[in-house]
Amino acid sequence: MIAHYPILQVIIPLLGAPLCLFIxxxxxxxxxxxxxxxxxxxxxCGLLQQVLSHGTIVYExxxxxxxxxxxxxxxxxxxxxxxxxxGISTVVLVAAQTSVKKELPENRHIYFYTSYxxxxxxxxxxxxxxxxxxVFVFLEISALSSYTMIALGTDRRALTxxxxxxxxxxxxxxxxxxGVGLMYMMTGTLNMHDLAQRLPEVYKxxxxxxxxxxxxxxxxxxxxxxxxxxxxxxxxxFAPSIATAFLAATSTKVAVYILIRYMFSIFGIExxxxxxxxxxxxxxxxxIGIFAASVSAIYQRNVKRIFAYSSIxxxxxxxxxxxxxxxxxxTATLLHLFNHALMKSALFLAIGAVTxxxxxxxxYHLAGLGRKMPFTMAAIVxxxxxxxxxxxxxxxxxxxxxxxxxxxxxxWPVAVxxxxxxxxxxIYVWRVIEWIYFTPPRIILDDxxxxxxxxxxxxxxLVLANLYFGVDTRLTVGVSKMAxxxxxxxxx
Amino acid sequence: MNLSPELMVLMTILVPAFAVIPIIAANRYPxxxxxxxxxxxLMLIYLVSSLYTFTRDGGSVTLVSPDLIPGLSLSFEIExxxxxxxxxxxxxxxxxxxxxxxxxxxxxxxxxxxxxSCFAIAIASVMGIAYADNLFTLFIFYEILTFSTYPLVTHAxxxxxxxxxxxxxxxxxxxxxxxxxxxxxxxxxTAGRMDFVAGGVFNENNSPLVTGTLLVLFxxxxxxxxxxxxxxxxxxxxxxxxxxxxxxxxxxxVKAGVFTVLKVCVYIFGLDLLKTLPTTDILLxxxxxxxxxxxxxxxxxxxxxxxxxxxxxxxxxxxxxxxxLATSAGALGGAMxxxxxxxxxxTLFFCAGAIMVASHKTEISxxxxxxxxxxxxxxxxxxxxxxxxxxxxxxxxxxxxxLMIGAIDSEKWLIMIVLMVSSLLNIxxxxxxxxxxxxxxxxxxQKSEVKxxxxxxxxxxxxSVxxxxxxxxxxxxxxxxxxxxxxxxxxxxxxxx
Numbered sequence: 001m002i003a004h005y006p007i008l009q010v011i012i013p014l015l016g017a018p019l020c021l022f023i024x025x026x027x028x029x030x031x032x033x034x035x036x037x038x039x040x041x042x043x044x045c046g047l048l049q050q051v052l053s054h055g056t057i058v059y060e061x062x063x064x065x066x067x068x069x070x071x072x073x074x075x076x077x078x079x080x081x082x083x084x085x086x087g088i089s090t091v092v093l094v095a096a097q098t099s100v101k102k103e104l105p106e107n108r109h110i111y112f113y114t115s116y117x118x119x120x121x122x123x124x125x126x127x128x129x130x131x132x133x134x135v136f137v138f139l140e141i142s143a144l145s146s147y148t149m150i151a152l153g154t155d156r157r158a159l160t161x162x163x164x165x166x167x168x169x170x171x172x173x174x175x176x177x178x179g180v181g182l183m184y185m186m187t188g189t190l191n192m193h194d195l196a197q198r199l200p201e202v203y204k205x206x207x208x209x210x211x212x213x214x215x216x217x218x219x220x221x222x223x224x225x226x227x228x229x230x231x232x233x234x235x236x237x238f239a240p241s242i243a244t245a246f247l248a249a250t251s252t253k254v255a256v257y258i259l260i261r262y263m264f265s266i267f268g269i270e271x272x273x274x275x276x277x278x279x280x281x282x283x284x285x286x287x288i289g290i291f292a293a294s295v296s297a298i299y300q301r302n303v304k305r306i307f308a309y310s311s312i313x314x315x316x317x318x319x320x321x322x323x324x325x326x327x328x329x330x331t332a333t334l335l336h337l338f339n340h341a342l343m344k345s346a347l348f349l350a351i352g353a354v355t356x357x358x359x360x361x362x363x364y365h366l367a368g369l370g371r372k373m374p375f376t377m378a379a380i381v382x383x384x385x386x387x388x389x390x391x392x393x394x395x396x397x398x399x400x401x402x403x404x405x406x407x408x409x410x411x412w413p414v415a416v417x418x419x420x421x422x423x424x425x426x427i428y429v430w431r432v433i434e435w436i437y438f439t440p441p442r443i444i445l446d447d448x449x450x451x452x453x454x455x456x457x458x459x460x461x462l463v464l465a466n467l468y469f470g471v472d473t474r475l476t477v478g479v480s481k482m483a484x485x486x487x488x489x490x491x492x
Numbered sequence: 493m494n495l496s497p498e499l500m501v502l503m504t505i506l507v508p509a510f511a512v513i514p515i516i517a518a519n520r521y522p523x524x525x526x527x528x529x530x531x532x533x534l535m536l537i538y539l540v541s542s543l544y545t546f547t548r549d550g551g552s553v554t555l556v557s558p559d560l561i562p563g564l565s566l567s568f569e570i571e572x573x574x575x576x577x578x579x580x581x582x583x584x585x586x587x588x589x590x591x592x593x594x595x596x597x598x599x600x601x602x603x604x605x606x607x608x609s610c611f612a613i614a615i616a617s618v619m620g621i622a623y624a625d626n627l628f629t630l631f632i633f634y635e636i637l638t639f640s641t642y643p644l645v646t647h648a649x650x651x652x653x654x655x656x657x658x659x660x661x662x663x664x665x666x667x668x669x670x671x672x673x674x675x676x677x678x679x680x681x682t683a684g685r686m687d688f689v690a691g692g693v694f695n696e697n698n699s700p701l702v703t704g705t706l707l708v709l710f711x712x713x714x715x716x717x718x719x720x721x722x723x724x725x726x727x728x729x730x731x732x733x734x735x736x737x738x739x740x741x742x743x744x745x746v747k748a749g750v751f752t753v754l755k756v757c758v759y760i761f762g763l764d765l766l767k768t769l770p771t772t773d774i775l776l777x778x779x780x781x782x783x784x785x786x787x788x789x790x791x792x793x794x795x796x797x798x799x800x801x802x803x804x805x806x807x808x809x810x811x812x813x814x815x816x817l818a819t820s821a822g823a824l825g826g827a828m829x830x831x832x833x834x835x836x837x838x839t840l841f842f843c844a845g846a847i848m849v850a851s852h853k854t855e856i857s858x859x860x861x862x863x864x865x866x867x868x869x870x871x872x873x874x875x876x877x878x879x880x881x882x883x884x885x886x887x888x889x890x891x892x893x894x895l896m897i898g899a900i901d902s903e904k905w906l907i908m909i910v911l912m913v914s915s916l917l918n919i920x921x922x923x924x925x926x927x928x929x930x931x932x933x934x935x936x937x938q939k940s941e942v943k944x945x946x947x948x949x950x951x952x953x954x955x956s957v958x959x960x961x962x963x964x965x966x967x968x969x970x971x972x973x974x975x976x977x978x979x980x981x982x983x984x985x986x987x988x989x
Contacts, residue, residue, distance in 0.1 A: 069684065385776065389669075391632035392637065397561060407681040416675075419670050426665050430658070438654050473561050 006072040009416040015115035033113040034093040051079040067191040073130030077483035094241040095458040118145035133190040150239040161234035168231040175218025182211035223255035226289030236308035241352030247346035264487040267482035284402035289316035294424035328405035334480035339394035347383035347460035353451035368441030384429035393470040403470040497553040507953040509754040533586040540582045559659035569625035572979035578622040592735035594948030598849040613640040626687040659728035672713025682927035690984035692762025704771040716749025716774040720782040727801040734845025742837035750811035757815040758983045767816040776816040783809035787917035822898025827976040829891035836879030843873040846947030872959035877922035879962040887965025
């Protein structure tokens with residue numbers, strides 16, 4: 001049983017998804033999805049434990065040896081992310097029980113949970129697999145199901161948002177498949193491990209260079225790097241709250257994972273830095289992204305959009321960490337990957353609770369909620385402080401590592417800019433706080449109550465995780481460091 | 493009680509921090525709620541005093557947490573300067589609470605539970621700052637102090653309070669995130685360590701360009717020390733209720749700033765290195781300019797609290813000067829001034845609040861002849877003013893004395909002149925207030941038959957205590973002086989040695 005964990009990780013949600021359609025009772029479907037996700041979470045715990053004690057796990061599907069068969073390869077990096085994705089998914093599904101019931105009409109619940117589980121399958125699959133083409137397959141599974149989830153949003157604009165995402169996402173996926181195809185043409189293999197060994201022979205060829213170019217652009221579309229981010233704000237703003245919380249915390253992170261995996265484990269860091277001025281490109285785009293998105297966040301009227309733009313800015317920080325091109329920089333990126341997932345899931349779930357009670361996430365509807373929903377609002381404040389990077393929150397740990405990596409590399413001016421950008425975060429976070437606490441209500445709030453416990457518990461669980469991992473960084477920093485080391489050392 | 497000193501250090505932070513829980517729970521019972529605050533402050537005084545006797549008798553206390561980030565831990569150690577700061581803050585917390593009970597009720601303030609809770613958190617973070625043994629720990633509590641005092645500044649909830657809060661948070665966060673954090677990480681990357689050690693953490697291999705830049709980043713980054721041009725937050729914070737202005741913006745918050753400046757100058761750079769840095773003199777004269785300009789602005793303020801705020805900006809400059817003079821006498825004067833200015837300024841703020849509660853007057857021009865109506869308050873105001881100016885028989889005399897000696901030692905005559913001119917300016921903007929209150933007729937020209945209408949009794953009690961404190965500190969300076977001396981010894985630059 002333990003030996004089959006890698007495939008169980010993906011198969012459990014994959015089988016769970018169609019079973020949702022058979023259950024047919026809306027009330028039970030939610031619980032079933034929660035159960036499936038929890039099972040996936042337990043599997044990922046087991047995997048992380050195995051990896052930490054025995055090292056990388058290689059699993060051949062159906063007993064077919066690579067490079068003919070498909071191989072799943074679990075190392076420190078992806079076992080850590082598997083844990084993150086399945087964990088967040090489970091916590092979010094706890095809140096989903098009430099939130100989805102209120103936000104979506106009953107006949108759509110089944111579709112929602114089905115696509116949710118499919119999306120989870122896709123994300124876990126991308127992380128677990130050691131096959132370049134398989135990544136594409138799972139990427140499409142997760143993307144198609146997220147289009148569905150977004151389109152299920154009750155606001156009609158959800159449809160255009162989903163369509164926009166569909167177009168952009170498909171372009172991205174096409175670029176990735178072109179990249180994979182070109183690599184296959186040159187090397188005759190799709191297995192990542194195999195690719196890494198055969199690519200150096202053909203490094204000089206233009207085909208590989210263009211494969212790399214296609215791949216980078218495609219994946220940057222997926223992870224919403226400025227200026228390829230335009231699909232994101234609407235998608236996050238109009239999707240059902242639960243979908244937003246799940247996607248914001250996981251899907252862009254997984255795209256960053258693909259980028260790191262391809263850069264380090266397939267192409268190899270030497271090729272990456274010598275063939276294209278990638279570090280410079282990432283540095284510039286990362287910085288512009290941080291500033292442009294943070295400034296845009298200040299001017300948004302919808303709280304979901306504020307934090308959506310903030311997500312784009314946070315992606316900028318991760319890309320900046322990659323741009324440094326050192327082990328410390330990569331550690332900072334991996335750390336922020338984890339930490340940002342915690343912040344954003346907490347924030348979007350809290351906003352989901354607001355939507356649950358007042359049916360809106362417009363910033364001026366939040367006026368006066370500080371008294372009516374004290375715990376939810378306190379969670380928004382805590383999440384916001386973490387986003388700013390206040391000490392004792394995870395945001396501070398991320399910022400600390402990023403700035404240390406920048407200074408260590410001698411990039412003082414960039415460090416100043418990074419710190420300056422967190423002041424912009426202060427502005428957009430404080431704008432929300434002032435509406436919540438210092439403005440008289442704009443709508444009648446008489447019978448508004450605190451969010452139900454089924455939402456408060458997951459929200460506060462995540463908020464406390466934000467604080468806990470801001471104080472006890474052994475797991476996050478430890479695993480990020482080890483993963484960065486192994487990515488810089490021998491390619492798996 | 494027989495607590496280990498390590499546990500007591502921890503408790504100085506935890507007692508005020510956890511007092512918040514019963515304070516919130518007692519929301520509906522004001523007497524109980526204030527009783528809890530007073531109990532907590534008494535416990536804190538007990539803890540700090542026992543730690544004082546323990547360390548005075550040669551004991552040393554260190555407390556180190558497991559690493560938060562590899563290589564970085566929360567660590568605390570009691571050293572003499574921190575002892576001065578924590579003694580001042582804990583005693584004045586009790587006095588201020590007594591004052592606040594009278595003031596907040598007399599003024600019918602809303603949200604008093606929030607007020608007392610945030611106050612307690614602020615005090616907890618002050619204790620963390622006072623005992624911090626590395627920059628990382630200090631920074632964490634420094635930021636908590638900023639955030640916990642924000643709700644106090646915006647207490648009134650009005651548009652003006654909101655704007656004041658924006659300026660407050662804006663400047664304090666901008667400086668701390670942009671400069672201070674950068675300086676701390678820069679120190680960490682350059683020197684490889686960030687704990688406070690005698691003689692500083694840098695060695696001769698570090699280029700003066702880098703360390704000089706770091707000094708600038710530190711001095712500007714410690715926005716709470718209110719060096720111009722980053723002083724605007726302090727006048728903006730005056731929208732807060734008066735007890736907040738008194739304890740936090742005359743004692744805890746601003747002293748946290750200058751305390752950090754002293755600590756950084758002495759334990760991170762070391763006075764010897766400080767003397768050689770190219771930027772020290774520039775910053776020194778900037779601090780001197782702050783002293784003079786802030787005094788001049790203070791003269792032009794008609795609002796009493798605004799005048800006191802600018803006076804604080806000016807007085808904080810003294811302590812920064814003391815640190816940047818890079819002589820042991822200067823550091824001695826700076827350390828003593830933390831305590832002296834605290835007593836003087838808190839008295840003045842208490843008086844300002846008392847006047848506001850009793851006669852609803854906030855502008856200085858309205859206070860003519862007020863002395864007959866509020867004799868005790870005005871006498872206290874007079875004593876507080878003397879201490880700020882630095883005249884006997886008040887404590888302020890001593891700290892100015894040593895600052896002057898520091899200026900002479902380093903042969904910085906301009907600084908000497910600045911200190912003297914500043915004293916004259918202090919006289920010009922502070923003394924007319926009590927003098928006119930006693931000697932001039934009030935607005936209506938009625939001299940006789942004015943009824944005494946003082947502030948609430950509890951507030952009056954607090955005012956008398958701090959005013960007496962100013963005088964006691966003149967005659968009974970020995971303990972403070974010894975603490976300041978042992979601070980210099982701990983720093984490796986003994987005075988007179």
